[in-house]
Amino acid sequence: MGTLAGACAIFLAAVLPASANPRLVIDVDTLKVYEHQDIFQKWYPASLTKLMTAYITFRAIKADQLTLESPVVMTKNAASEAPSKMFYKPGQKMTLDSALKMMLVKSANDVAVAIAETVGGTEQAFIERMNAEARRIGMTSSRFINPHGLPGEGQYTTARDLAVLAVTLKREFPQYASYFALEGFTTGKKDYPNYNMLIGRFEGADGMKTGFICASGFNQVSSAVRSGRRVVSVVLGEDSLGARADESARLLQKALTTVATDKPSLAEIPPYGESREVVADVSREICSKQAAKVRSEGRDEAGRQKLLSPYIHEIDRPLKLAFAGLMPGSNDKIAKAGKNATAQGDAVEIADVPIPVPRPSF
Secondary structure: OHHHHHHHHHHHHHHHHHHOOOEEEEEOOOOEEEEEEOOOOOEOOHHHHHHHHHHHHHHHHHOOOOOOOOEEEOOHHHHOOOOOOOOOOOOOEEEHHHHHHHHHHHOOHHHHHHHHHHHHOOHHHHHHHHHHHHHHHOOOOOEOOOOOOOOOOOOEEOHHHHHHHHHHHHHHOHHHHHHHOOOEEEOOOOEEEOOOOOOOOEOOEEEEEEEEEOOOEEEEEEEEEEOOEEEEEEEEEEOOHHHHHHHHHHHHHHHHHOOOOOOOEHHHOOOOOOOOOOOOOOHHHHHOHHHHHHHHHOOOHHHOOOOOOOOEOOOOOOOOOEEOOEOOOOOOOOOOOOOOOOOOOOHHHOOOOOOOOOOOOO
């Protein structure tokens, strides 16, 4: 019986990508869902995991366990993470404020682990807190094995759960909304633009996070506000940076310009999808040589994202960059916390993704 179940799971995983394309858009205040598809399908969260890492951190600040000025130390364990990363050396320090900017804009995996160790004492203790909080807020089909999102067995979420997390962040911690809305940051020596191509380009866009690994494709959680209406969209499994931005813009625009009178609330949508319990893996569709060729010749030509959405406009000014860097005198002796832990994730999952830059004005 176990062999049969395993064979079925392998079969479902093989056919799943063709049918699964998770996405939804929801009103933050009413929880009305304007559009949804495959929202109960289990999916690798990639760097969208960092939304939960930020949430746990904000909860710790609220509990007076630390402040935005608390030092975050880069340990050997944190520094060993695979890219994307800041490549800081063990012993170097930054404020929690700077660390959050690096994690949410650059999507730095090493900084995410350093934050986890600072907040939780150890990375594992932080992960346990992530899963406990996920259950508490109603993320019914999510499990985390690390604070950054590199893939591994037992790490998964759904579009529905990511919407729950995003709405919770918007409702519970509006004072930290600016961290998700940064156009980029600078260390004083190097500038880092945000991978979220809606910020500064879509009317009302104010966050939140992007993510990519081969197994999950190009993912994005976005939020926007117009005339007092706050909406959040989740898009998973797109085939390019441009595609996820375009689809996110479409969903946000729909929710911001239509009436939700006849729309169901998130709680009214029962679980659906025969393959929803199998974690989808779209690696072959996203990171094959053919897929990379199509992407480079189409949506991500010459390192620029071909955004087709009529709702996304150009930025005709320099990006507004916040400062995030190391603390003065940060080359102290190597911290011992987490030194015996092993890195999570698999570096071969990282693809050569072009840095997002505004398209030229003509």
